[in-house]
Amino acid sequence: MNVHIITIGDEILIGQITDTNSAWMAQQLNLQGARIVGMTSISDGMEDIINTLARATKQADVVLLTGGLGPTKDDITKKAIAKFYETGFVFSQETYDRIVGFFERLGRSTTEAHRQQCFMPQNAKLLTNKMGTAPGMWFDENDTVVVSMPGVPYEMKYLMEHEVLPRLTERFPMQAIAHRTIQTIGEGESRIAARIEAFENKLPEHIKLAYLPNLGRVRLRLSGSGTDQAALEQELDALVAELVPQIEELVFGYETDSIEAVIGQLLKERGLTLATAESCTGGHLAHQITAISGASAYFMGSIVAYDNAVKENLLGVQSATLAEHGAVSEACVREMAEGVRERLQTDIGVSISGIAGPTGGTSDKPVGTIWMAISDGKRTVTRKLQLGKKRVLNIKYTSNQALNLVRCLVLGMV
Template identity: 45%
Template sequence: MQAVVITIGDEILNGTTVDTNSAFLGKELALLGIQLREKVSISDTDHHIRGSLHRYMGHTDLIIMTGGLGPTLDDKTKQTLCSYFNTELVFNATVFKFIENRFAQRGLKMTERNRQQAFLPATCTVVPNTMGTASGMWFERDGTVLVSLPGVPYEMKHIYRSELVERFRKHFALPVIENYYIMTSGIGESWLADQIEEIETSLPLDVRLAYLPSPGIVKLRLTGRGNEQKKVAMRVSVWAQQIELRLGSHVFANENISLQEAVGRRLLALQATLSLAESCTGGNIGRLITQIPGSSAYFLGSVISYDNSVKERLLGVDPDILSTHGAVSEETVAAMLDGVLDLIGTDY
């Protein structure tokens, strides 16, 4: 099952607006077992919209278009879809009533442009938008489902989650998808790949491994596909356990969480406390730790000893260590650690 996402708008092409819609849709479709084969951004013109429709209709299972459904003259999508599907715009009383109530609740007066939002292609299935005035539209032709959605990200996301997920599940024969995450640190992507190469090359066709590196972290994602949830989950789990055993202490979590969240959970389990002594990081580690809700249960505080004089006065670092080994050294770090543990009195 494959999909194409088409984002419409000159503001995307010229860089004024960053396209976050296709990234969101790619991630969400993958969770349903729908592979995003291509994503394109096009100008909001009849010529380019029709060209994209001719290219993909009948050649992919699903097309999702976002953008061009507003009330202004530069929004061409609805009219172009009418032309392409050989239909006309008709007044939808239900949609109009919703728009009318929406304006009344806000004490605003409707204009004729707002009323035009209630005119929709006669042959489409209306996909309600309870977060705005531009309805979504569902078309089918030549074995392809085309869904047109507003380009405003929060409206598009709401329609997708509240309406489309369930419609896709009912309309398409979607596989069962099981994702298993292995979070690693202290190991580079290349070295990690060497360590598990034997396991990776032995994976069956219905289990895939993805490397998702970020600074300091390499996230591994095992994805299994099949028809029965329990069987797919068990198959993925068996392979995940082999990888975790091979990587040992480099694995800090087997779910998609950050290192700071994993640290927090471990401290809570141990009923232990944490303090920090930072220098070059300038408090960034403390910022990450305190981003986690409930971190006050285990994090007591930190010393940002950026200057050597602070290391000496607050953390008790011996000046001889600093002069002999330098501020950026294992010896200085060890002395800072001893100092902050004495100063704040935490377990770690």
């Protein structure tokens, strides 16, 4: 299945918005085994749309369009498609009833513009859009499928997942495709590759392994193709079961798991509470933890001790420690982790102090020197990172590593 993606909208061509729809659609289609042969962004112009459609339908089995379906844009995409197929319009009572119902629930009435939105090209099969007013449209002529969707990302994603992808896999039977993602943290991709080299070398031709690194986390994705879906799924499950024990302590989750959600779940299950003491990450660790809805069940709070006086007064770091070792030191993060745990009365305290950059380093402690510690009341464990000079990257990388330290402590791996 060859696919051409067309995004329509002046706001893309003037650079006002970055087209993220195309990459998302390409990802989903690739996971189904489709090949993207081109992506085109064009203006809301009748000629442009018709010419691009003509070219794309010659080149591809499937052409996916997003955008230009809103009432403000005068429905130019719909008109262009009808002109391309040389067809007329028909009123869709079903769509009209749905729109009227949608606005009634909001206590608002509909206008003539909404009624006009319900005239659809005669050869369109309508795809129900539960996220908005404009339905998707499916055309199947001359062996080529054309699908038109709204450009609003969550409406497009809903239609792709619930209507378009299932129909496409039925319309163009492809080989079986399956994927497994293993989420790791704690080692870079080259070290992981070295550890699982034997496993990787004996992978059969039809199974590929990809390393996808992101701020200290590495996703390992196994992708397989074959003729029998059930057999393929089984084969991948067996490979995952073989791979995971080889890097067990690095694996924090599967598929779309995030480290902050995983430690949240762990803490909740074990009835443990957490507090953080942050210097150079400046609140980002707490922000990452509290981005998860329900974090109040295990996260009590954070002391962002940016100034040394705050480290002393609120966390109980001793002046002698700061004078002798400085704020960026093993001794300081140890006292910070123990201090925040005591003062916030939690089971676990975790702390970070370092030089986020881009300036502020010394020959002793260059930019990117970061210490962290974790304490559970019985013992306190420390870690040192040596990162680069990019402030925001350092902050985000360090937050991830601190979350991993929480995971390792709770699981008895430090």
